[in-house]
Amino acid sequence: MAERPIDRARLTVLAGPTAVGKGTVSADVRARYPHVWLSVSATTRRPRPGEVDGVHYHFLDPDDFAGMVASGEFLEWAVVHGRNSYGTPRGPVEERLAAGRPALLEIDLQGARQVRQTMPEAQFVFLAPPSWEELVRRLEGRGTEDAEERERRLATAQVEMAAAAEFDRTIINDDVTRATDELVSLMGVDQLGTPSR
Known part of the structure; x- marks a missing residue:
């Protein structure tokens, strides 16, 4: 997909393969850019x-998760890796966007595809590893899975890696600080949290 110009999209969706560092980049956004609102997903995993x-x-x-699905409380949801369910609660995202403020979703590929169906005006960013070997090393290094x-x-x-072309932009996560800064820049938000023009 051809890159769109930076459009100061109010909703930015960050997705990428498992172990690429989506959570690490999100934590860095939370720590260094507290004015950027990051949606908190729901999950059935421990x-x-x-x-x-x-x-x-x-x-x-x-x-409880199934009840939220049944009542339409998720913007997107999916069963990931054939085991656990993940979803984005709809209410907080819609409230943030209604207030005219930028929002960031860190979700999986299936979720990003669902959001594209309901909010095609959002900006979709793919977080990629520097190499396949590095992705394997990161997953093994986490020590959280058997x-x-x-x-x-x-x-x-x-x-998931094969889906990168579906996204508007790709960020290589070779350095967390640099990747975080690039993501926030793509959101078009200045240091004070005001959309830049």
């Missing part, structure tokens, strides 16, 4: 060490 409910994710049991889960995630990552 928290990883250091993750805080309501900050990193809303950790829900499967029945061998079977790592293999499942790597198979998914191959499919």
Whole structure:
């Protein structure tokens, strides 16, 4: 897909393969650009060490998640890696956009495709690893998945990598600080959180 000019899109969607560092970049946005509003996704997976409910994710049991799906409370949702459900609560995103403020979603490929259907005016950014070998190294280095889960995630990552052309922009995550700065720049937000013109 040809790159669109930076359009100061109010909604920016960040996606990429497993272990590429989406969570790390999002945490860096949260720490260094607190004026950038980052949507908190819901998930049925268990928290990883250091993750805080309501900050990193809303950790829900499967029945509660299914109830939110049934009542249309998600902007997007999907079952990821064939196991856990993830979704973006609709209300907080719509409130932020209605106030005319930029919003950032960090989601998986399936979710990004759903958002493109409902909000095609959003800006879609693909976070890519410097190489496949580096992606494998990062996944193995996390130590949060067993061998079977790592293999499942790597198979998914191959499919996800092939989808980069569907996105408006690609950022190579070779350095977290640089990748974060590039993402915030693409959002067209200045240091005070005001959309730049």
